[in-house]
Amino acid sequence: MKPAFLTSTHNMAGCxxxxxxxxKASDREGAHAGFVARPSRQPEAACGACHADxxxxxxxxxxxxxxxxxxxxxxxxAHRWPDVQPVxxxxxxxxxxxxxxxxxxxxxxxxxxxxxxxxxVKRPPMEEGCGTCHGGRVGPExxxxxxxxxxxxxxxxxxxxxxxCHPAAQMHGDGTxxxxxxxxxxxxxxxxxxxxxxxxxxxxxxxxxxxxxxTCVVCHSTVYRGCENCHVGAGAKSSLQFKIGRTAxxxxxxxxxxxxxxxxxxxxxxxxxxxxxxxxxxxxTWKDTTPHNIQRRTPRTATCNNCHGNARIFxxxxxxxxxxxxxxxxxxxxxxxxxx
Numbered sequence: 001m002k003p004a005f006l007t008s009t010h011n012m013a014g015c016x017x018x019x020x021x022x023x024k025a026s027d028r029e030g031a032h033a034g035f036v037a038r039p040s041r042q043p044e045a046a047c048g049a050c051h052a053d054x055x056x057x058x059x060x061x062x063x064x065x066x067x068x069x070x071x072x073x074x075x076x077x078a079h080r081w082p083d084v085q086p087v088x089x090x091x092x093x094x095x096x097x098x099x100x101x102x103x104x105x106x107x108x109x110x111x112x113x114x115x116x117x118x119x120x121v122k123r124p125p126m127e128e129g130c131g132t133c134h135g136g137r138v139g140p141e142x143x144x145x146x147x148x149x150x151x152x153x154x155x156x157x158x159x160x161x162x163x164x165c166h167p168a169a170q171m172h173g174d175g176t177x178x179x180x181x182x183x184x185x186x187x188x189x190x191x192x193x194x195x196x197x198x199x200x201x202x203x204x205x206x207x208x209x210x211x212x213x214x215t216c217v218v219c220h221s222t223v224y225r226g227c228e229n230c231h232v233g234a235g236a237k238s239s240l241q242f243k244i245g246r247t248a249x250x251x252x253x254x255x256x257x258x259x260x261x262x263x264x265x266x267x268x269x270x271x272x273x274x275x276x277x278x279x280x281x282x283x284x285t286w287k288d289t290t291p292h293n294i295q296r297r298t299p300r301t302a303t304c305n306n307c308h309g310n311a312r313i314f315x316x317x318x319x320x321x322x323x324x325x326x327x328x329x330x331x332x333x334x335x336x337x338x339x340x
Contacts, residue, residue: 002117010120018046038108040100047099054172055099061173063097068180076264078279087272097133102171106132126161137225141293146240149222152294182249182288190216206301215257217290218244219300219307224291226261244307245315245331248284259315259331260289266323281326286315309339 005011016023021035039046043064048055058064069092077084101107102124105114110132115121124130131139144151154160165188178184191198199211206219223240245259262285269276299306307313314333317325 001114002119005118008119038098038100038105040098040104043099051099057173057175058099060175060177061171062178062181062184063102063171064173065177066093066096067177069093071179072283073277075282076277076280078282080273080276080278083273084269084276087269087276091272095133101133102129110135123161123163130162137227138292141224141291146223146225146293149240149293150295152292153296154294183251212253213255215254215290217258217294218256220294220296220298221258221291222293222295222298224258224260224289224293227263242313243286243315243319244313245286245333247288248330249288252288257288258291259284259286260291261286284328284331285324286328286331304340308337311336 018039019036022031022033025031043055043058062068070088073084073088074081097107103120104118106112106128115125115128140146142152142155150156170186181187196203197207199207202208223242226241243259244256246255247257264285266277266280314336315331317332320328
């Protein structure tokens with residue numbers, strides 16, 4: 001703890017105002033009776049007295065609820081959801097983010113540790129804050145730590161941190177229980193900063209030609225890691241991928257996007273619950289993704305035929321594990337765009 005914390009606003013009422021315990025006890029054991037190690041896990045009690053409006057929104061936010069993952073699991077579990085829900089809460093939902101995970105200490109899932117000697121950090125630091133949870137894929141992509149590939153142009157040219165595109169209002173939520181991150185009203189939009197990239201009337205020929213058929217990242221991303229590169233057990237080797245496919249989102253304003261492989265297998269829950277996902281094929285295991293490695297110029301912006309006719313970069317039926325074929329039937333490319 002830094003000495004500066006002792007005279008800071010957040011310590012005006014003393015440690016017990018957040019951490020409870022019994023401060024007047026005469027020994028260590030007594031003092032720690034009722035101690036709350038991570039107060040913001042119950043934000044109404046710890047943060048709500050001073051930040052009631054923020055807490056009300058945070059309680060429905062994507063970071064606090066992990067609702068996107070929950071809804072995917074509900075779809076796969078179908079009638080078994082009442083049995084699956086306790087498993088989900090114990091495992092997947094245990095790494096949701098509370099106020100303190102962004103503003104005081106690193107997330108518990110990243111082994112914790114104070115960011116700045118218990119001082120409250122208003123603007124979460126990129127690597128010490130966001131990076132502790134998003135450092136497996138997003139961090140290396142954005143900062144150029146994937147060997148041989150440059151940082152995202154927004155970092156390389158302008159040193160834009162995470163909060164530049166993901167401001168507090170988005171992270172805290174607006175009180176709406178959105179079904180997933182794609183539905184969030186305040187999600188980042190490339191057009192907010194690059195209005196001339198809009199297909200209609202664009203001075204950029206490629207944008208006008210493709211209209212709204214492809215996402216920005218199809219042309220402006222480089223290779224990225226799939227989730228299975230880390231989450232398939234001991235001995236897994238990391239590798240990079242780049243796969244274009246069809247979106248499974250009915251509300252998407254585009255048809256083609258980049259896909260990242262999520263290694264959710266039919267028997268994943270078996271150690272805890274047999275046949276927990278009877279509706280496994282309802283959700284693709286290749287999901288819409290937005291890599292954080294944007295470049296103005298990539299092989300696909302250099303010439304049409306680095307994409308058209310290049311079967312290697314498209315997700316094809318033959319790329320799938322047979323056990324995942326049915327789940328991903330809607331996202332694979334039945335045909336590859338011909339060379340031009």
